[in-house]
Amino acid sequence: MLPPFQNLLDEHAADVMGVLRGAVGRSEAEDCFQETFLAALRAYPKLGDASNLRGWLLTIAHRKAIDHHRANGRRPLPVAEVAEVAVTDPEPDDGIWAAVGVLPPKQRAAVALRYACDLPHAEIAAALGCSPEAARRSLHEGIKRLRKELA
Amino acid sequence: MKASLDRFADRAAAEGLLDVAYANVDSPFGPLLIAATPSGLVRVNLPAYDPEETLEELAARISPRLLEAPAKLDDVRRELDLYFEGRLTEFDLPIDWQLTDGFRKKVQRAIARIPYGQTRSYTDMARSAGNERAVRAAGTACGSNPIPIVVPCHRVLRSGGGLGGYGGGLPMKEALLRLEGVLP
Numbered sequence: 173m174l175p176p177f178q179n180l181l182d183e184h185a186a187d188v189m190g191v192l193r194g195a196v197g198r199s200e201a202e203d204c205f206q207e208t209f210l211a212a213l214r215a216y217p218k219l220g221d222a223s224n225l226r227g228w229l230l231t232i233a234h235r236k237a238i239d240h241h242r243a244n245g246r247r248p249l250p251v252a253e254v255a256e257v258a259v260t261d262p263e264p265d266d267g268i269w270a271a272v273g274v275l276p277p278k279q280r281a282a283v284a285l286r287y288a289c290d291l292p293h294a295e296i297a298a299a300l301g302c303s304p305e306a307a308r309r310s311l312h313e314g315i316k317r318l319r320k321e322l323a
Numbered sequence: 324m325k326a327s328l329d330r331f332a333d334r335a336a337a338e339g340l341l342d343v344a345y346a347n348v349d350s351p352f353g354p355l356l357i358a359a360t361p362s363g364l365v366r367v368n369l370p371a372y373d374p375e376e377t378l379e380e381l382a383a384r385i386s387p388r389l390l391e392a393p394a395k396l397d398d399v400r401r402e403l404d405l406y407f408e409g410r411l412t413e414f415d416l417p418i419d420w421q422l423t424d425g426f427r428k429k430v431q432r433a434i435a436r437i438p439y440g441q442t443r444s445y446t447d448m449a450r451s452a453g454n455e456r457a458v459r460a461a462g463t464a465c466g467s468n469p470i471p472i473v474v475p476c477h478r479v480l481r482s483g484g485g486l487g488g489y490g491g492g493l494p495m496k497e498a499l500l501r502l503e504g505v506l507p
Contacts, residue, residue: 173379173382173383174382174387175379175382175387176378176379176381176382176387176389176390177382177387177388177389177390178345178378178389178390178391181328181331181390185324185327185328186324189324189327202327205327205331206327206330206331206334209331209335210331210334210335210338210340213335213340213388214338214340216387216388217386217387217388
């Protein structure tokens with residue numbers, strides 16, 4: 173038999189709030205808390221097994237925290253300490269690619285294939301349908317022009 | 324945490340997920356547990372009975388979507404307060420009769436129509452419910468009234484003038500009858 177839902181609040185609301193504060197931060201935890209308990213209340217009458225209600229609630233809370241992170245994918249998460257990890261592969265500067273975009277087609281393609289797709293000269297040549305020397309020349313011209321453009 | 328829980332009860336009600344709201348309220352006889360569904364008042368638990376057991380019974384018989392939500396019972400609490408102060412003689416509250424049925428329900432609905440300050444016998448109630456000879460069943464119906472005080476089973480007495488029984492205890496029945504001026 174399922175106990176009154178109020179018992180679940182009395183016994184587990186503080187734990188659920190604590191878990192959510194850890195997962196999504198203090199300011200966002202309230203929304204996730206409401207979503208968690210509304211989802212639980214909606215599903216409750218059909219819950220077959222009432223032997224681990226705490227685990228059931230924490231599972232729902234975990235899912236709501238994941239949903240929350242997805243919905244806020246690009247928002248930085250406040251953390252107590254920032255890990256010291258080297259930054260690699262920075263996103264290309266928009267200014268450079270804007271300049272690449274206005275190069276003549278062959279130079280533009282050569283630059284993109286070389287630096288965005290990381291292709292060797294032989295493959296750039298194959299992709300452009302020209303000799304490796306011509307590909308090298310297009311790339312060289314393109315870069316020269318970019319240097320002048322961005323100087 | 325309390326603000327979060329209050330907000331949750333409001334949202335649950337707004338989304339139609341609050342099947343039974345309850346509140347604990349004070350009375351001159353001790354704490355009462357009152358419970359309502361969206362249809363109306365469904366249960367009054369007198370101080371003589373364990374409120375926890377009553378909540379479990381409500382969860383099993385009506386719905387486990389049961390939350391403490393005093394705001395949903397403001398009208399009931401206000402009318403009860405006025406009644407205990409002697410300033411209200413007729414409750415005007417929607418009633419949900421789902422915890423009763425059959426002959427019992429007929430008797431209890433008849434009890435609800437007994438005016439303030441008057442009494443009826445168990446035989447009267449059997450007759451009102453359509454079976455004059457079912458006096459014992461009428462007595463059982465009074466005893467199983469899920470909404471005492473508001474459905475005033477304390478106004479039903481023995482034919483000879485004896486007080487009969489009362490789930491909340493005879494002192495409470497006497498006190499209610501004194502409040503209504505039936506007893507000195």
